[in-house]
Amino acid sequence: MGWREKRGRAEAGLASGGSIVQFDNVGLRYGTGAETLSDLSFSLQEGGFYFLTGPSGAGKTSLLRLLYLAQRPSRGLIRLFGEDIVTMPRRRLPGFRRRIGVVFQDFRLVPHLSAFDNVALPLRVAGVADRDLENPVKEMLAWVGLGHRASARPATLSGGEQQRVAIARAVIARPELLVADEPTGNVDPDMAKRLLHLFDSLNKLGTTIVVATHDLHLISSIGRAEMLRLDRGELLDPTGALRHPPRRPDA
Amino acid sequence: MKAGARKFGAADRRLLPEGRMAGPMPWVIAIMMFLTVLAAAAGLGLGSAAGNLTAGMASRLTVQVMAANPDRREAEAAAALAAAERLPGVARVHRLTQDEMQKLLEPWLGGGALDADLPIPAMIDVDLAPGGGDRVDTVRGAIAAAAPSARVDSNATWLAPLGRLIAALRWLAVALVLLMIGATAATVVLAARAALDTHRATIEVLHLMGATDLQVARLFQRRIALDALFGGLVGLAAAALVLVLLGSRAAALGSDLLGSVALPPLAWVLLIALPLLGVLLAMLVARTTILRALGRML
Ligand SMILES: Nc1ncnc2c1ncn2[C@@H]1O[C@H](COP(=O)(O)OP(=O)(O)O)[C@@H](O)[C@H]1O
Ligand SMILES: [Mg+2]
Numbered sequence: 399m400g401w402r403e404k405r406g407r408a409e410a411g412l413a414s415g416g417s418i419v420q421f422d423n424v425g426l427r428y429g430t431g432a433e434t435l436s437d438l439s440f441s442l443q444e445g446g447f448y449f450l451t452g453p454s455g456a457g458k459t460s461l462l463r464l465l466y467l468a469q470r471p472s473r474g475l476i477r478l479f480g481e482d483i484v485t486m487p488r489r490r491l492p493g494f495r496r497r498i499g500v501v502f503q504d505f506r507l508v509p510h511l512s513a514f515d516n517v518a519l520p521l522r523v524a525g526v527a528d529r530d531l532e533n534p535v536k537e538m539l540a541w542v543g544l545g546h547r548a549s550a551r552p553a554t555l556s557g558g559e560q561q562r563v564a565i566a567r568a569v570i571a572r573p574e575l576l577v578a579d580e581p582t583g584n585v586d587p588d589m590a591k592r593l594l595h596l597f598d599s600l601n602k603l604g605t606t607i608v609v610a611t612h613d614l615h616l617i618s619s620i621g622r623a624e625m626l627r628l629d630r631g632e633l634l635d636p637t638g639a640l641r642h643p644p645r646r647p648d649a
Numbered sequence: 650m651k652a653g654a655r656k657f658g659a660a661d662r663r664l665l666p667e668g669r670m671a672g673p674m675p676w677v678i679a680i681m682m683f684l685t686v687l688a689a690a691a692g693l694g695l696g697s698a699a700g701n702l703t704a705g706m707a708s709r710l711t712v713q714v715m716a717a718n719p720d721r722r723e724a725e726a727a728a729a730l731a732a733a734e735r736l737p738g739v740a741r742v743h744r745l746t747q748d749e750m751q752k753l754l755e756p757w758l759g760g761g762a763l764d765a766d767l768p769i770p771a772m773i774d775v776d777l778a779p780g781g782g783d784r785v786d787t788v789r790g791a792i793a794a795a796a797p798s799a800r801v802d803s804n805a806t807w808l809a810p811l812g813r814l815i816a817a818l819r820w821l822a823v824a825l826v827l828l829m830i831g832a833t834a835a836t837v838v839l840a841a842r843a844a845l846d847t848h849r850a851t852i853e854v855l856h857l858m859g860a861t862d863l864q865v866a867r868l869f870q871r872r873i874a875l876d877a878l879f880g881g882l883v884g885l886a887a888a889a890l891v892l893v894l895l896g897s898r899a900a901a902l903g904s905d906l907l908g909s910v911a912l913p914p915l916a917w918v919l920l921i922a923l924p925l926l927g928v929l930l931a932m933l934v935a936r937t938t939i940l941r942a943l944g945r946m947l
Contacts, residue, residue: 468857470947489861491947496859506854523860 417441417477418575418606419465424474426460426631434460435631438474442608447601449617450610452628458610459503459579461628465608466500466577467491479574496524499573501581503610505564507552513539513563514548520571538566541596543589557584565593569600576600578609582616594619674840674873675880678833682884682927685829686920690892692822693916699815709804710788712773716798719768725796726771732795733775738784741776770800830930837873837931841938844869853946862943870936877931881924889920 419442426435435457442448450458463469464476467483476484478494486494499520507516514535521531539545542562552560561584568576576597582590594616601607611617617625627634712729716722726744733742745753750769758767777784789801845852852865892912912920 466857468947488944488947492859492861494859495857498859500857506850508851508854519855520858523855523858523864 416444418444418446418479419608420475420477421464422475422477424464424471424476426457426464426469427472433472433631435464435471438633440626440633442606444606445601445604446606447597447620447623448606448608448626449620449623450608450626450628451612451617453612456628457631458628460631462500462577462579462608462610465575466498467495496520496571497574499568499571499576499605501561501564501568501576501578503579503583505552505560507560507563507567509552512549512551513544513555513559516552516563517566517570519567524571535570538570539563542566542593558586558589561585562589562593565596569596569605572600572603573605575606576608578607580611581609582611582613587615590616591619672840672843674836675876675883677836678877678880678927678931679883679887681829681833681836682881682924683888684884685826685833685927686885686888686923687891688822688825688829689923690888690912690916690920692819692826693919694912695815695819695822697913697916699812699819708777708779710775710777710785711802711804712775712792712796713770713800713802714773714796714798715770715800716796717768721798722768722771725798726773728795729792729799730773732791733773733788736784736788736791738778739775739788740778741774743774743776745772745774833927834930834934837877837934838938840876841869841873841935842942844872845939845942852943856943856946862940865943866936866939869939870932873935874928874932877928878924881927885921885924892920 421438421440424435424438425433427433438461450461452458460469464471465478467478470484474484475482479497481494483491483494508519511519517538518531518535521535536545536548539548542565544559544562544566547555547559550559552563555563561581565578565581568578578597581597582593585593590613597607597609598620609616617623712733714722714726714729716725730742730744733739750772753772754769775788777788785803785805789803792799792801855865896912
């Protein structure tokens with residue numbers, strides 16, 4: 399991930415007016431039932447910090463799945479990094495996925511791999527050599543307070559420890575977009591603060607962050623963060639700020 | 650995107666649990682390979698037998714001079730011998746000696762048969778030069794003119810049904826080998842699908858991290874290739890043992906016909922290549938199966 403790619407990123411961002419994510423009348427329907435998400439129109443600014451809130455079952459996870467390219471919408475338009483990803487050919491998607499870090503609600507650690515190998519996974523997918531990933535992975539594990547558990551299997555880790563491994567794995571490759579689904583659900587308030595601080599520092603380095611959570615405490619701790627509220631699959635945007643975001647001075 | 654084609658590096662091995670695939674696939678492949686090698690060996694052995702048959706025996710004519718009067722018999726035999734020797738396309742003419750006649754008849758008439766006053770026909774072997782099959786009638790005519798009491802038997806006449814049987818058995822062997830290849834491929838498809846199911850969660854995570862289909866397929870391909878290699882070698886070893894045992898039994902029989910079933914060295918090379926072909930086939934099938942399954946994911 400060199401400067402060359404970063405510059406390409408900035409150009410792509412410029413093309414879509416500084417927004418890294420753009421939804422236009424997006425709807426998502428599982429099977430034949432009612433729409434789980436309907437008429438979502440919003441855009442997220444490059445470098446922004448967003449909280450996605452809403453009651454359980456509102457569709458937060460579904461919206462994030464659209465963001466991290468696990469799912470295509472049933473209708474509408476989604477632009478990611480300035481490109482239409484709805485009609486994008488399948489073979490181009492892996493390249494996009496590598497620019498996104500994901501903390502899954504259920505962690506999805508690979509059970510037979512150690513904490514170290516789980517965290518190293520995104521780097522290995524990207525083709526980083528073993529000798530080049532040893533130090534970053536160790537540092538990252540130390541950062542989430544798991545330096546001493548590097549060789550532990552997920553099954554021997556507590557829920558909170560697993561969650562920290564999942565977070566370390568999501569951010570290790572320095573993604574441009576970090577998507578976290580209830581990332582502090584299983585950790586104590588102290589660790590939650592610490593993890594949020596990690597997100598905060600990443601955000602300051604330029605990573606766009608989207609965190610789904612109902613933890614109001616968490617939300618209030620990042621002053622500059624914006625909030626997306628979902629209710630029964632619809633986005634509550636009374637001020638219209640999400641639909642027509644004010645231009646950032648730096649964008 | 651360029652990195653997409655890259656491997657996971659040295660860590661490849663660790664992305665899926667260590668060891669070969671669970672389940673009976675290696676053993677099923679071993680059984681398939683055992684049967685395939687036997688069928689192929691039968692096909693190849695019969696091929697060389699058929700070759701020997703046509704090359705050696707089929708081009709031989711046997712002349713029996715039947716005249717009851719010993720003097721006339723001698724005269725006709727000498728005339729037939731001379732006539733045959735004069736013909737073009739005849740490689741060798743040989744009148745069976747007393748000793749050879751003795752050996753031939755002993756099993757039927759007992760020792761000393763020739764000393765008795767039995768009217769034993771004189772026998773002459775006429776070997777046609779290679780490709781001389783169409784000259785049988787010329788020889789027949791010439792001999793009939795020289796020795797009126799001679800009877801000419803072409804080995805080809807009685808070998809033809811045997812040749813047809815051998816040809817049919819060869820086709821059967823080919824069909825068996827093809828069926829085995831089909832069954833092996835089907836086994837690999839099932840094993841690959843089972844492996845995908847077992848590791849679905851891991852694959853999904855890799856997929857969402859931006860692993861390409863080829864990267865994921867490669868993980869399974871190697872695993873399945875190792876299984877196929879194991880199964881192939883076990884099957885080949887067992888089949889080779891059986892073939893060597895059968896070969897030594899056949900040799901003990903001392904029969905010309907069975908002896909010619911022995912496998913030529915090239916056939917052994919082909920048989921040893923079979924497991925390697927099996928590994929290639931397994932890899933290809935596994936890869937296709939896995940790529941197709943991954944193609945159904947977004
Ligand atoms: N894969 C799926 N198939 C069918 N329905 C689903 C699926 N995933 C989620 N849903 C439904 O969509 C709705 C929103 O779920 P989800 O996005 O998980 O909400 P949240 O994360 O806000 O709790 C729920 O009613 C849930 O049952
Ligand atoms: Mg959820």
